[in-house]
Amino acid sequence: MNTDATAPIKTTIPQTRIEPATLDDLPMMVDLVMELFSIEEDFQPNRALQEKGLRLIVEQPSRGRIFVARTDYEILGMVNCLFTISTAMGGFVVLLEDVIVHPDFRRQGVGTHLIDYVISYAKKKDFKRITLLTDKISEESQHFFENMGFDYSSMIPMRLSVDT
Amino acid sequence: MNTDATAPIKTTIPQTRIEPATLDDLPMMVDLVMELFSIEEDFQPNRALQEKGLRLIVEQPSRGRIFVARTDYEILGMVNCLFTISTAMGGFVVLLEDVIVHPDFRRQGVGTHLIDYVISYAKKKDFKRITLLTDKISEESQHFFENMGFDYSSMIPMRLSVDT
Numbered sequence: 420m421n422t423d424a425t426a427p428i429k430t431t432i433p434q435t436r437i438e439p440a441t442l443d444d445l446p447m448m449v450d451l452v453m454e455l456f457s458i459e460e461d462f463q464p465n466r467a468l469q470e471k472g473l474r475l476i477v478e479q480p481s482r483g484r485i486f487v488a489r490t491d492y493e494i495l496g497m498v499n500c501l502f503t504i505s506t507a508m509g510g511f512v513v514l515l516e517d518v519i520v521h522p523d524f525r526r527q528g529v530g531t532h533l534i535d536y537v538i539s540y541a542k543k544k545d546f547k548r549i550t551l552l553t554d555k556i557s558e559e560s561q562h563f564f565e566n567m568g569f570d571y572s573s574m575i576p577m578r579l580s581v582d583t
Numbered sequence: 584m585n586t587d588a589t590a591p592i593k594t595t596i597p598q599t600r601i602e603p604a605t606l607d608d609l610p611m612m613v614d615l616v617m618e619l620f621s622i623e624e625d626f627q628p629n630r631a632l633q634e635k636g637l638r639l640i641v642e643q644p645s646r647g648r649i650f651v652a653r654t655d656y657e658i659l660g661m662v663n664c665l666f667t668i669s670t671a672m673g674g675f676v677v678l679l680e681d682v683i684v685h686p687d688f689r690r691q692g693v694g695t696h697l698i699d700y701v702i703s704y705a706k707k708k709d710f711k712r713i714t715l716l717t718d719k720i721s722e723e724s725q726h727f728f729e730n731m732g733f734d735y736s737s738m739i740p741m742r743l744s745v746d747t
Contacts (some may be wrong), residue, residue: 475675507633
């Protein structure tokens, strides 16, 4: 147990491995995403919608990949990597969403492990950029992503919900 | 000619139509995107990269659609609609990038025409949300998108360029 809160956190939970999520992981991923959305300002959690979105990604690997950190028993955390094209970068880029570590497994390096994995994956697959598109995140989270090499951009995202 | 600067601009250039871009439109779209990037803070224009990115989208309609506003003679403007999946909305969403009106045809309603078209398209195709992902835009541009129904979100985008 790490009792020094200021020390860099490098330990990971033994036997942790990172793998692409499968449909079997859906219920636990829905729980994780719903918990995230319950603390985000712009969203109301909705089990049916979250499951639908997650399922679409798992079923269409050309659209993206959800990676989970797991032991033999549990899912410790997840990241959602969506694939799109950038006219600025001239190639495929990753939109990183839903970066979530289960509350029971925080401050044990799971997030770092996941993001390191995503960066290696992006390099290997020749993605040109990773853009973090999460909602208002805590200062602690921003600091985490800065430590992982992410910079602020001057983008001003605006949204329009489409009523059908 | 509209001489009242405060009046809503509703005129459009006669014979304007909006169509999906084709590979024949690439050179003119590259010019438009390069001009945009030359005024954006985060990007350096690069003809080869911009052409590569635009070509990838035109050649893979499952990834997105570029719409151009054109007459028989010229391209007046363009918008780049990328398709991805939202776990929050539980379905497909549009990322709107590269909203550009040619300098010779500004203040004649071309942008409004293009964005109206995109909103109708998104409704028809059951996209759940449109997120504008352009870089730091002028107050005038922000006002334009607000008028079109776009809201600010609390997202804080962060980026990491991937060195391969």
